[in-house]
Amino acid sequence: MRDAEIDAALAEAVRVPRELPPELLERIADSIKPSLQPVRPLPATSLLTAGLVVIVAAVALLGAARAGFQGVAALGLPARVLIFGSLTILGWITAGEAAQEWIPGSSRRISQAGLCTILSVALLAVFGSVFHDYRTDHFASAGLTCLFTGLVHAAPAALLAFWLLRRGWAVNPVSAGFVTGLLAALAGVSMLELHCSNFQALHVLVWHTLVVPVSGAIGAILGWAVSKHASRTTRSAAA
Amino acid sequence: MARYQAGDFAAARSLIERISPPLHRFFDAQSVSRTDADDLLQDAWLRIHRARHTYRPGKPLLPWIYAIARCVRVDHYRRQVRISTREQRLEGLSEVVPDAEGSQAPDLDELLAPLSESQREVLEMLKVAGMSLEEVALATSCSVGSVKQKVHRAYEKLRQTMSVMDLKKGQTGVVP
Numbered sequence: 001m002r003d004a005e006i007d008a009a010l011a012e013a014v015r016v017p018r019e020l021p022p023e024l025l026e027r028i029a030d031s032i033k034p035s036l037q038p039v040r041p042l043p044a045t046s047l048l049t050a051g052l053v054v055i056v057a058a059v060a061l062l063g064a065a066r067a068g069f070q071g072v073a074a075l076g077l078p079a080r081v082l083i084f085g086s087l088t089i090l091g092w093i094t095a096g097e098a099a100q101e102w103i104p105g106s107s108r109r110i111s112q113a114g115l116c117t118i119l120s121v122a123l124l125a126v127f128g129s130v131f132h133d134y135r136t137d138h139f140a141s142a143g144l145t146c147l148f149t150g151l152v153h154a155a156p157a158a159l160l161a162f163w164l165l166r167r168g169w170a171v172n173p174v175s176a177g178f179v180t181g182l183l184a185a186l187a188g189v190s191m192l193e194l195h196c197s198n199f200q201a202l203h204v205l206v207w208h209t210l211v212v213p214v215s216g217a218i219g220a221i222l223g224w225a226v227s228k229h230a231s232r233t234t235r236s237a238a239a
Numbered sequence: 240m241a242r243y244q245a246g247d248f249a250a251a252r253s254l255i256e257r258i259s260p261p262l263h264r265f266f267d268a269q270s271v272s273r274t275d276a277d278d279l280l281q282d283a284w285l286r287i288h289r290a291r292h293t294y295r296p297g298k299p300l301l302p303w304i305y306a307i308a309r310c311v312r313v314d315h316y317r318r319q320v321r322i323s324t325r326e327q328r329l330e331g332l333s334e335v336v337p338d339a340e341g342s343q344a345p346d347l348d349e350l351l352a353p354l355s356e357s358q359r360e361v362l363e364m365l366k367v368a369g370m371s372l373e374e375v376a377l378a379t380s381c382s383v384g385s386v387k388q389k390v391h392r393a394y395e396k397l398r399q400t401m402s403v404m405d406l407k408k409g410q411t412g413v414v415p
Contacts, residue, residue: 020259020260032251032288113370
């Protein structure tokens with residue numbers, strides 16, 4: 001059997017008329033009528049993306065301003081350009097994807113897992129090329145402090161990103177939470193690169209990069225919790 | 240859609256009348272009973288209404304609508320999995336009433352029955368809603384390549400099923 005024959009069978013099946021009762025359409029129209037007011041469409045994706053990048057940069061800078069700029073002060077110019085240039089590019093890409101997550105039917109260039117992998121691998125490559133001190137003094141204690149600091153700074157970035165995107169509509173809240181978490185993580189990582197003066201390669205490679213998947217996972221869990229809560233609310237409202 | 244966003248009830252009504260039949264079919268394929276499909280259609284329109292500001296004039300409308308409809312369908316599927324056993328679902332199947340009684344044409348739901356959920360969804364968007372591959376990719380948040388792959392696999396499965404059906408018809412002497 002050829003594709004054309006399958007096409008013909010499908011076309012014939014689609015032609016089978018299926019009328020909807022007019023009262024159903026009437027009911028739908030009546031249900032939306034009371035709240036039918038003019039609405040302002042969302043701003044362009046590029047504007048939302050720019051807004052998200054500004055939020056990430058602002059949170060990182062404010063965090064470092066409070067804690068100190070020891071990290072960036074101790075870095076040479078090429079390392080600064082490489083690290084912060086990469087963070088800016090990664091931030092722009094992630095912000096674009098995060099904005100798309102909140103608009104139904106918008107194009108996705110990268111899958112969520114792919115985005116997390118790209119961010120992690122890119123950061124590992126940049127940190128691996130900049131830091132060459134392979135000692136591991138206070139590996140766990142210093143590392144956990146940095147991980148915690150990164151996540152603490154990711155939280156306000158995530159909240160502000162959510163505020164900016166609040167008019168959006170996430171088709172998949174878990175995925176939207178994950179990508180927003182990844183974006184917020186970049187605020188945490190940027191703050192760590194501005195502040196942390198521990199240049200031991202393994203410390204930066206492991207603990208600074210770990211902020212990305214951990215923050216993404218927290219975002220996904222929160223997205224899942226929100227969707228559960230929303231579906232429970234909808235069900236109880238329907239009951 | 241832009242007029243609907245501007246608060247024009249006549250535009251909203253005409254959109255409902257135009258989009259509802261294919262959307263209903265989209266839900267009907269999964270929801271088994273007609274009443275369920277009616278409820279899902281109503282739920283979808285409420286969500287479309289609440290999210291209407293997220294549509295950007297000038298962008299294709301169908302991917303935006305089907306992305307929301309898909310979300311309604313997934314929520315319903317999850318709810319069904321939670322509250323009903325497989326046996327109960329199969330009992331429900333016998334209650335389905337054909338829409339076009341006496342029609343010789345095969346029903347779309349029957350034709351698509353052997354396909355997986357995602358394959359059926361993609362074919363419904365392509366064949367019932369008349370969307371392009373790019374639009375289906377936007378509505379399902381995946382790449383055009385992935386949509387093509389699903390269509391290819393769906394056609395492979397349909398080819399097998401329809402060959403078996405033809406063979407059976409040949410054996411029983413039924414003229415198609």
